[in-house]
Structure formats: structure tokens, C-alpha cells
Amino acid sequence: MGETTRLAVSLSKHPWQNLALEEYLSGTVQLEQALLLLWQNEQTVVIGRHQNPWRECLLERLEQEGGYLARRLSGGGAVYHDGGNLNFSFLMGRQVYDEARQTGVVLQALRSLGLEACASGRNDLLVQGRKVSGQAFLKGREASLHHGTLLVAGDLEKLGRYLTVDEAKLAAKGVSSVRERVANLADFLPDLTPQRMAEVLQAEFCQEYGACTAQTFLPETMLELQEPVEKHASDAWRLGKTPPFERVLRLRFAWGGVEIALSLRQGRVSEAKVYTDALTIDWPVRLEAILLGKPYSSAALAAAAREAGCEEIAVWLSSIEA
Secondary structure (H helix, E strand, O other), X not given: OHHHEEEEEEOOOOHHHHHHHXXXXXXXXXXXXXXXXXXXXXXXXXXXXXXXXXXXXXXXXXXXXXXXXXXXXXXXXXXXXXXXEEEEEEEEEOOOOOHHHHHHHHHHHHHHOOOOEEEEOOOEEEEOOEEEEEEEEEOOOOEEEEEEEEEOOOOHHHHHHHEOOOHHHHHHHOOOOHHHHEOXXXXXXXXOOHHHHHHHHHHHHHHHHOOEEEEEEOHXXXXXXXXXXXXXXXXXXXXXXXXXXXXXXXXXXXXXXXXXXXXXXXXXXXXXXXXXXXXXXXXXXXXXXXXXOOEOXXXXXXXXXXXXXXXXXXXXXXXXXX
């Protein structure tokens, strides 16, 4: 692959700038190209595309203490970033995108450091049974995104201070708190730093995909990022529309939690919002549109879910007391 393999490093630690850079770079990747972007954020909670920020974190506390809320393009759950984390983004052309291969690069980087790392569940990477990385994915027409965060030496007390994880999700993992579930890589390798982790990950990426060309970016100086930065900073993108809802239905499935919030007028759905930490991102928007105007009954809601291609959700909705 040679000249089509690229390395990129962001010199910013601001989440809105870094997510804008990631979005911009994804548009520069060609069908046969492989690009690895490494970046860090300071004191940030990043939520998935369809998550409710007020249910995922203590937003007022986070912002009062100088932190940021950001929403990424991909699905999945909320994560905490600080200077002790290393974030990676595989931006891959359609012809080379392979989630197992890309995950293998991260695992091999960890194993080359002497860590017994493995993939687990839908998107976690574990060392000695503790989560050290979460990943999320976004398929595109020309290029696709596979990104995640590596907990190297993050402030896990702040992680527990800001994130509010669904108790049902923790119970499914067999733990009582998010702090109990995760670990820093430095817990196993005390001398490991994000900078050293970046060097090893870059080396494994180039070993897997061929000789790399490297480039650094300073997002705040890039005029082409002005519009995407404004989008990522906006309340409309980060917070979304959250009108008062008369009915809120919640359930956790093996693949993620679902919250369906409904406003009603004369017995029919006048507004619908679907929140989820599922990794796929297309069905919540489709379901929201189909629910509009439907009668508020278990049968009608279930039929809407089936029309949206959400059979498991349809089975659940058919059993509710509307």
C-alpha cells in the first residue's frame, strides 16, 4: 500500500476541534487509503450520536468544573477523556476497511508492550478482565470510521464523577460501578505514557499497512474546520432537542439500551425521540419518523418498530401497557 498509508496527529486538546478534524480528514480518504489519526482531549465527556446527555453525565457539574460535552458522529456509549487518554481514529477507504484487522492493530500494540489484551463483547478491549478501551464505528460511502479511546493514565475518579452509567448496563457486566469495570494501562505498566502508547500504535499500524507518510495538524489554524467546529460546539448538536415528553419507555437489550420518549396529542404521537447507545446509528432516526402520527397503543407502536426493521423493539413494545 505504501504511499496510500497515512499517519496524522492533532496538536489540539479541544474536543470540538478534534472531532471536526476527524470529520474533515474522513472526507480526504480515498478508496484504497488507510489513515490513522491520534488525538487527545482535556476533561471531556463524549457521548454517542443518539444519546441523551442529561442521562449519560452530570452535565452541570462537568461544565462548572471546566469540562466539555461533545457528541461524536458514531453510535455507542459515553466516554470520559482527559490528558491521560490516547484516542485513535482509523479512517479507512471502503476497499480496506476491516474492523477485525483494525482492532488487531490496537491489540498487537498492547501485546507488544507485554499486555495480555483481548477483544470482548460488541466493542470493548480488555486487559486482565478490565476494560481499557471502547470503540465505535461509522460506515460511509467512500470511507468508514473506526475510533476509540485507550485509558493509559486517565483520572478514573473524574470518570466516575461525571459519567452516570445505567445500572442495568453495569449489572449485565457483573459490576456495581463504572469505576470498578475500567482500568488504566498504567495500572499494569506503571511507566507507560500516552506518548509511548502513541509511538507503539503508530509502529504497529505502519507494520500492518505499509510505509507511512506522517503529518501533524493544528485545528485552530485551519480555515476549512471553521464550519465543522461551529457545528460540534453548538447546543443543537451537543444537546439535541429535548421537549417535555408525556411517555418515556426504557429497556436494555444485549446490544444496547433504548429509551423512547413520546409527546402525545389526542391519543397520537406528536413528537418522538429515540435515545440509544447502540453502535448502529440509522434505525433511531427511521423509527422516530415512523412513530409520528401513530396511535399511542402497544399494537401501533410495535407495528411502527417492525416497519422500521426493529423486531426486538417491536416485541418489547407489544407488551407495554399504553
